[in-house]
Amino acid sequence: MKAKTTDKIATFVICFFALFIVALLVGLLGFILARGVSHISFDFLTSAPQTLRAGGGIGPQLFNSVFLLILTLIITIPIGWGAGIYMAQYAKPGKITDFIRLVVEVLSSFPSIVIGLFGLLLIVNTFNFGFSLLSGALALAVFNLPLMVRTTEQAFRAVPKEQKEAGLALGLSKWKIITSILLPAALPSLITGTILAAGRIFGEAAALLFTAGMSTPPLDFTDWNPLHARSPINPMRPAETLAVHIWKVNSEGIAPDSRDIAAGASAVLVLLVLAFNLIARWFGRVVYRRLTAAKRMD
Amino acid sequence: MEPIEGKAYMEQNKRSRGMKERHYWEEWTGRIYTSVCVVFLVAVIVSIVYFVASKGVATFVVNGVSLQEFFFGTKWSPDGEPKSFGALPFITGSFAVTVLAALIASPLSLCAALFMTEIVPKSGKRILQPAIELLSGIPSVVYGFVGLTVIVPLLRDVFGGQGIGILAGCLVLSVMILPTITSIMADALSSLPGGLRESSYALGATRWQTIARVIIPTLLPALLTGIILGMARAFGEALAVQMVIGNAPHIPQSLLESASTLTSVITLSMGNTAMGSVHNNALWSMALVLLLMTFIFVLLVRLLERRNRI
Numbered sequence: 128m129k130a131k132t133t134d135k136i137a138t139f140v141i142c143f144f145a146l147f148i149v150a151l152l153v154g155l156l157g158f159i160l161a162r163g164v165s166h167i168s169f170d171f172l173t174s175a176p177q178t179l180r181a182g183g184g185i186g187p188q189l190f191n192s193v194f195l196l197i198l199t200l201i202i203t204i205p206i207g208w209g210a211g212i213y214m215a216q217y218a219k220p221g222k223i224t225d226f227i228r229l230v231v232e233v234l235s236s237f238p239s240i241v242i243g244l245f246g247l248l249l250i251v252n253t254f255n256f257g258f259s260l261l262s263g264a265l266a267l268a269v270f271n272l273p274l275m276v277r278t279t280e281q282a283f284r285a286v287p288k289e290q291k292e293a294g295l296a297l298g299l300s301k302w303k304i305i306t307s308i309l310l311p312a313a314l315p316s317l318i319t320g321t322i323l324a325a326g327r328i329f330g331e332a333a334a335l336l337f338t339a340g341m342s343t344p345p346l347d348f349t350d351w352n353p354l355h356a357r358s359p360i361n362p363m364r365p366a367e368t369l370a371v372h373i374w375k376v377n378s379e380g381i382a383p384d385s386r387d388i389a390a391g392a393s394a395v396l397v398l399l400v401l402a403f404n405l406i407a408r409w410f411g412r413v414v415y416r417r418l419t420a421a422k423r424m425d
Numbered sequence: 426m427e428p429i430e431g432k433a434y435m436e437q438n439k440r441s442r443g444m445k446e447r448h449y450w451e452e453w454t455g456r457i458y459t460s461v462c463v464v465f466l467v468a469v470i471v472s473i474v475y476f477v478a479s480k481g482v483a484t485f486v487v488n489g490v491s492l493q494e495f496f497f498g499t500k501w502s503p504d505g506e507p508k509s510f511g512a513l514p515f516i517t518g519s520f521a522v523t524v525l526a527a528l529i530a531s532p533l534s535l536c537a538a539l540f541m542t543e544i545v546p547k548s549g550k551r552i553l554q555p556a557i558e559l560l561s562g563i564p565s566v567v568y569g570f571v572g573l574t575v576i577v578p579l580l581r582d583v584f585g586g587q588g589i590g591i592l593a594g595c596l597v598l599s600v601m602i603l604p605t606i607t608s609i610m611a612d613a614l615s616s617l618p619g620g621l622r623e624s625s626y627a628l629g630a631t632r633w634q635t636i637a638r639v640i641i642p643t644l645l646p647a648l649l650t651g652i653i654l655g656m657a658r659a660f661g662e663a664l665a666v667q668m669v670i671g672n673a674p675h676i677p678q679s680l681l682e683s684a685s686t687l688t689s690v691i692t693l694s695m696g697n698t699a700m701g702s703v704h705n706n707a708l709w710s711m712a713l714v715l716l717l718m719t720f721i722f723v724l725l726v727r728l729l730e731r732r733n734r735i
Contacts, residue, residue: 134631138544144533145540148603149553152560155600158575159567209462217459227463229723234470236654236719238661240688244695244712245473248480252700269469276466300448302455323562330564333663333688337695373566374664377573386574393567404559 156397163394166387172395175345176372181384185392187343190359191260191366192329195339198264198362199328203271204321210272211279216305235273239334242270247337258365263339270334271324278320282313315414319407326403330396332370340365341375369396474716481713484510484706495710501674503694503704510707512687514676516714519686521591522666523659526598530606531652537603538610543636546615554611561604569665572597577669584681589671592680597665602655609651613644646733650726657722661715663688687711 174184214231218224246266256262286309294304310317343366347357355361367375369392376382376389484490490510498511537557541549576596581588617640625635641648671683672693691708698705 130631130634134633137633137636141536141539141544144536145544148533148537148607149556151600152557152604155571156560156563158571162574206462206465209459210466213459213463217456227467230467230470232726233719233723234466234473236657236661236723237473238663238688238715238719240661240663240691241477241712241715241719242473244691244709245476247695248476249472269473272466272469300451300455302451305455326562330562330566332564332566333692336692341696370564370566373570374668377566377570377668389570390574393570396564397567400562400564401559404562408555 159390159393159397163390163392163397166391167394171391176388177382179382181382183382183384183388185369185372185388185395187346187359188367188369188372188392189395190346191339191343192368192370194360195260195263195267195335195366195368196325196328198260199267199271200321200325202264202268203275203324206268207272207275208279208317211276212283212305214276214280215283216301216309231273231276234269235277237270239270239331240336242266243334243337245269246334251338257363258338258340259363260339260366261362263335263366263368264362266334266338267328267331270331271328274324274327275321278324279313279317282316282320283309285316286312315411318414319411322403322407322410326400326407329403330370330400332368332374335368335371336374339368339371341367341371343367477709477712477716480706480709481716482710484703484710488703488706490703490707495707499676501690503698503707508703510703512707512711512714514674515685515687515690515711517676518591518594518670518684519660519688521684522594522598522670522686523656525591525595526602526659527652527656529595529599530603530655533599534603534606534610534651534655535648537607538614539636541607541611542614543632543640549611550615554608557604557608557611561608563604565601565662565665566668568597568601569668571600572665572669580681586681587671587683588681589669589683590677590679590681591670591684594666594670594684594686597669598659598662601662601665602659605658606651606655609654610648613647613651614640616647617644646729650729650733653722653725653729657719660718660722661688663692667692687715 171184172189173186174182175186176188177183214224214227218227243266246262246269250256250262250265251258256265283305290308290312291304294308299307344357344364346359347355348359350358351360352358353360353362356364358364373389373392373396376385376392380386380389382388484495485492495510495512496516497513498509499513500509500511501514502509537553541553541557545553572593576593577588579588580586580590580593621639621643622635625639626632630638666686667689670686670689672685672689673683674685674690677684691711694704695708698708
């Protein structure tokens with residue numbers, strides 16, 4: 128039985144490599160966490176980084192990452208959802224729609240460093256926003272938009288046609304149908320998609336090097352006036368995010384414990400990204416179960 | 426229906442006209458708002474291409490660097506005397522890490538995807554596939570960090586030398602694109618048209634015969650799409666590669682020698698050069714090369730999709 132022998136060998140080889148990959152990826156995750164978690168402490172998460180001495184933290188970086196994420200979402204959600212709704216509801220099949228689809232596809236495959244350079248040229252220099260949170264948020268918005276558009280389009284397309292038809296039969300305008308019938312139905316997958324996109328924004332660094340900058344001014348966490356230079360929520364100040372910090376510490380860190388800081392910061396970043404993913408999945412499942420009689424299949 | 430007369434008629438007429446007006450406005454707000462969003466999206470991409478291209482072309486048009494020097498010159502000394510702007514070391518570096526990473530990752534990904542869909546389809550779909558997708562979300566700086574703390578020392582111990590170079594770069598990239606390629610391939614495999622797999626088994630074919638003669642030939646374009654998307658990601662990746670490749674501006678003699686890629690040299694030098702200088706413009710030309718490669722990757726994916734439909 129030659130065919131059977133070949134089959135057995137092939138199955139063995141496939142299983143071997145598959146398990147090798149699983150082991151590799153589990154090992155990777157395990158390594159990041161094992162190497163870094165021991166370094167995470169309340170002090171590490173809240174204190175400011177040190178350039179020369181040991182014992183620096185990642186407080187401002189963590190804050191910057193979260194704040195930048197919020198700013199980015201404020202910019203991306205209205206535009207991304209709007210464009211996604213256009214693609215799902217208004218676009219008619221034809222040359223223009225094909226072109227827009229191509230645009231979204233190309234934009235989503237642009238290297239993030241190129242988007243960072245574009246941000247440097249247009250936002251930082253031409254608009255004169257400087258290295259700032261706002262510049263970073265705009266660059267990340269460009270980076271994130273295609274994903275958002277695609278998720279939104281899929282979410283709206285997944286709503287059963289009958290719901291839209293019922294709205295039309297009631298004599299509602301198309302926009303009214305979109306906002307009051309389709310949007311609530313699509314919301315669970317929209318939010319899941321947005322959280323997943325948020326995870327990606329959180330870990331992005333290359334687009335930020337030349338837009339949000341690689342340094343953070345000393346922050347005064349008691350000053351919440353957005354116009355003050357040292358206020359944490361001033362959108363016009365430069366801000367180094369967690370991901371950028373990991374890169375910087377690794378490539379030019381001179382503090383004696385820079386490797387530990389990189390490890391701790393990596394672990395924090397990975398944990399947060401995993402948390403984003405798990406929350407998105409969990410949320411999607413819960414809302415899906417609540418909204419449907421478990422009949423619709425995706 | 427009774428005819429409505431007098432005041433009541435006027436009243437209803439007015440109300441329905443009000444409704445119609447509201448209807449009209451609603452319709453137009455929606456249409457205009459969503460169209461503006463789309464126009465914005467198109468404007469963004471057009472301006473990215475325009476700005477990067479205008480800066481990138483300036484090297485050749487304004488600064489008079491010849492195309493031949495840029496694409497085939499092996500000497501990169503922007504501050505030297507005489508200055509020379511040969512970007513070939515970076516272009517080779519980028520292609521070398523990308524192709525090697527794809528060569529390492531593709532067969533492994535194919536095995537993983539086959540394992541998930543053909544050998545243990547149930548737990549594959551429930552556990553492995555979500556896990557792989559989860560891993561594709563790990564930020565690239567973290568891959569760079571792991572490369573720097575695990576792969577580079579390992580290579581140093583095994584092969585001697587510094588451990589940095591093309592080999593370290595392509596290993597980091599291959600691990601990074603593994604989840605991407607695997608999840609696209611697994612999606613493709615589980616979307617196999619109904620009946621093909623079953624018919625093959627019904628004919629008495631073994632699993633391997635089914636995989637090798639039915640599944641892979643049928644899905645080849647989709648599987649290749651996964652590889653191309655993985656390569657696109659590897660080609661454009663900046664920081665993870667920059668951390669482990671060494672960043673020496675010449676073509677290395679071996680895989681274990683310090684080298685550079687387009688992205689790594691842009692990352693390192695863009696901040697230290699003045700806008701408008703030849704050096705700076707040459708970096709923009711490299712960004713333009715990255716952009717053009719993206720177009721090529723997208724084009725390839727499109728061509729494969731067209732083959733897939735037939």
